[in-house]
Amino acid sequence: MSDLRDLYQEVIFDHNRNPRNFGALQGANRLARGHNPLCGDQLTLYLKVEDDVISEAKFDGHGCAISTASASLMTERLKGMKVADAEALFDSFHDVLTKDDAPVDAASLGKLSVLLGVKEYPARVKCATLAWHTLHAALGNQGEMASTE
Amino acid sequence: MNLRSLSGSGAQKPLAVVKQGSPALDVTRVRADFPILQQEVHGKPLVYLDNAATSQKPQRVIEALTHYYTHDNSNIHRGVHLLSERATAAFEGARDKVQRFLNAADRREIVFVRGATEGINLVAQSYARPRLAAGDEILITAMEHHSNIVPWQMLCEQTGAVLKVAPINDAGEVELEEFCRLLGPRTKLVSVVHVSNALGTINPVRDMIRAAHDIGVPVLLDGAQAAPHTAVDVRELDCEFYVLSGHKLYAPTGIGALYGKAELLEAMPPYQGGGDMIRLVTFEHTEYNSLPYKFEAGTPHIAGVIGLGAAIDYVSELGMDAIATHEDALLRYATAAAADIPGIRLVGTARDKAGILSFLLGRVHPHDIGTILDHEGIAIRTGHHCAMPVMQRFNIPATARASFALYNNEDDVDRLIAALHKVIEVFG
Numbered sequence: 322m323s324d325l326r327d328l329y330q331e332v333i334f335d336h337n338r339n340p341r342n343f344g345a346l347q348g349a350n351r352l353a354r355g356h357n358p359l360c361g362d363q364l365t366l367y368l369k370v371e372d373d374v375i376s377e378a379k380f381d382g383h384g385c386a387i388s389t390a391s392a393s394l395m396t397e398r399l400k401g402m403k404v405a406d407a408e409a410l411f412d413s414f415h416d417v418l419t420k421d422d423a424p425v426d427a428a429s430l431g432k433l434s435v436l437l438g439v440k441e442y443p444a445r446v447k448c449a450t451l452a453w454h455t456l457h458a459a460l461g462n463q464g465e466m467a468s469t470e
Numbered sequence: 471m472n473l474r475s476l477s478g479s480g481a482q483k484p485l486a487v488v489k490q491g492s493p494a495l496d497v498t499r500v501r502a503d504f505p506i507l508q509q510e511v512h513g514k515p516l517v518y519l520d521n522a523a524t525s526q527k528p529q530r531v532i533e534a535l536t537h538y539y540t541h542d543n544s545n546i547h548r549g550v551h552l553l554s555e556r557a558t559a560a561f562e563g564a565r566d567k568v569q570r571f572l573n574a575a576d577r578r579e580i581v582f583v584r585g586a587t588e589g590i591n592l593v594a595q596s597y598a599r600p601r602l603a604a605g606d607e608i609l610i611t612a613m614e615h616h617s618n619i620v621p622w623q624m625l626c627e628q629t630g631a632v633l634k635v636a637p638i639n640d641a642g643e644v645e646l647e648e649f650c651r652l653l654g655p656r657t658k659l660v661s662v663v664h665v666s667n668a669l670g671t672i673n674p675v676r677d678m679i680r681a682a683h684d685i686g687v688p689v690l691l692d693g694a695q696a697a698p699h700t701a702v703d704v705r706e707l708d709c710e711f712y713v714l715s716g717h718k719l720y721a722p723t724g725i726g727a728l729y730g731k732a733e734l735l736e737a738m739p740p741y742q743g744g745g746d747m748i749r750l751v752t753f754e755h756t757e758y759n760s761l762p763y764k765f766e767a768g769t770p771h772i773a774g775v776i777g778l779g780a781a782i783d784y785v786s787e788l789g790m791d792a793i794a795t796h797e798d799a800l801l802r803y804a805t806a807a808a809a810d811i812p813g814i815r816l817v818g819t820a821r822d823k824a825g826i827l828s829f830l831l832g833r834v835h836p837h838d839i840g841t842i843l844d845h846e847g848i849a850i851r852t853g854h855h856c857a858m859p860v861m862q863r864f865n866i867p868a869t870a871r872a873s874f875a876l877y878n879n880e881d882d883v884d885r886l887i888a889a890l891h892k893v894i895e896v897f898g
């Protein structure tokens with residue numbers, strides 16, 4: 322089971338069991354829904370953006386351990402972040418998971434690096450990126466359903 | 471429709487009754503016929519329980535493909551040379567095998583298609599479309615695979631017809647009285663799944679067909695899951711159409727069969743135009759070929775058809791009744807063993823059920839179950855199983871699904887159960 326532990330790290334179990342920032346956000350001014358049609362995962366991301374800074378981030382919905390932990394970790398990280406920096410983080414996180422040769426900047430990923438285990442599980446990469454696609458949609462204010470497909 | 475006649479009929483009659491003296495399946499021997507099963511996955515012997523998605527192929531089928539490509543490969547029907555004659559004989563021989571397998575009256579009633587999906591689309595476009603007016607109805611059930619929903623929705627868009635859906639109960643059984651109530655003067659076709667891929671339910675198709683026929687409505691059965699697991703007799707069922715997918719029946723992907731009653735097929739326009747489906751072509755006029763060639767435009771999947779024939783030989787020699795009995799016993803064994811797993815919830819508990827175990831496990835998401843099982847060498851499917859409305863009916867996003875085939879045994883089930891205990895351990 323040692324390699325499974327690379328995927329299901331303790332931090333992931335913790336965030337799956339007790340997701341942070343879970344629930345609807347009153348006063349949100351950015352909202353997007355994400356859907357992974359492959360496994361039925363669905364989440365709604367709520368952001369409050371003031372002066373180009375994300376002051377609040379919450380989510381709700383249902384998903385597997387990876388997608389729930391990813392959303393939980395992401396919302397933790399987003400608070401206080403500039404919109405442009407959040408977009409840059411989306412790009413680098415997405416690249417790290419989906420491109421073989423993308424450089425891993427452990428310092429900038431911080432706690433998010435517990436999600437890197439999914440790289441070895443192609444079927445699970447989309448679980449980890451769902452929240453992030455939804456973030457991208459919310460920031461782009463596309464106001465539509467973000468999909469992993 | 472007289473409902474009383476329904477309740478007194480054999481709604482729960484098992485699909486296959488074991489004939490006295492029919493030999494039981496020798497699973498150890500059978501497993502040796504499937505080379506793919508002899509491998510390890512993540513360091514553990516493979517347990518393949520994703521058979522409802524696609525089945526593995528016996529050596530016999532693999533050899534039929536190799537033999538065809540090594541010795542007989544050529545185009546069929548028009549060749550004057552020996553290879554073409556051999557290929558044509560093998561291709562048409564497979565049609566006879568499918569005919570016997572389904573007990574169709576006439577080989578012309580067997581049309582080769584890519585799979586159940588294409589068979590349903592063919593019936594939708596060729597049979598139903600010319601006959602439908604706005605307001606006419608197609609009746610399906612709430613447990614259909616997307617391939618028996620979307621073609622009808624497309625048809626409804628084209629014609630203004632309306633799709634009616636018979637509800638299912640909490641066990642995943644069709645509500646027969648509702649089904650009968652929905653059958654009406656505007657119903658032009660009933661299309662129902664014989665065995666549900668998401669729930670395992672075996673539908674009371676005899677009763678459904680009788681009810682439809684009582685008011686003169688033809689019936690299409692989606693046999694994608696039924697054909698591999700039980701003997702199918704289209705004459706006894708008296709359905710107008712029946713579709714199956716080869717790849718779920720130990721044959722290659724990309725090949726399947728549509729059965730249709732000859733008089734209906736005769737009256738239908740071709741599905742696609744092209745070579746092989748014509749008798750005579752001029753720019754002014756084209757004369758279509760006779761059945762079944764009218765529906766087989768273009769060069770078909772010749773190797774696939776030959777592989778399907780080999781697969782039918784294989785299961786026929788083992789005996790469909792013996793296969794059904796074996797899988798039924800395995801399902802009962804697995805269902806009993808699963809009952810002891812804390813937090814398990816079976817989705818689909820019909821009284822009449824085929825070898826499919828769809829379940830949820832506590833709060834663990836099916837996707838996580840699937841990954842952990844994979845690590846234990848066990849292949850199952852997780853998700854909506856191309857039956858999103860079934861998930862909506864049970865108000866769940868997905869299930870984990872173990873599905874059995876003739877080569878699965880109690881060891882496979884034991885490994886599955888042990889791995890599910892591991893899932894609980896890992897997820898605490």
Ligand SMILES: Cc1ncc(COP(=O)(O)O)c(C=O)c1O
Nearest residue numbers: 585586587615617667694695715
């Ligand atoms: C009940 C049922 N119908 C239809 C299909 C479609 O079969 P195919 O994809 O082979 O055309 C499937 C396959 O999953 C099925 O399970």
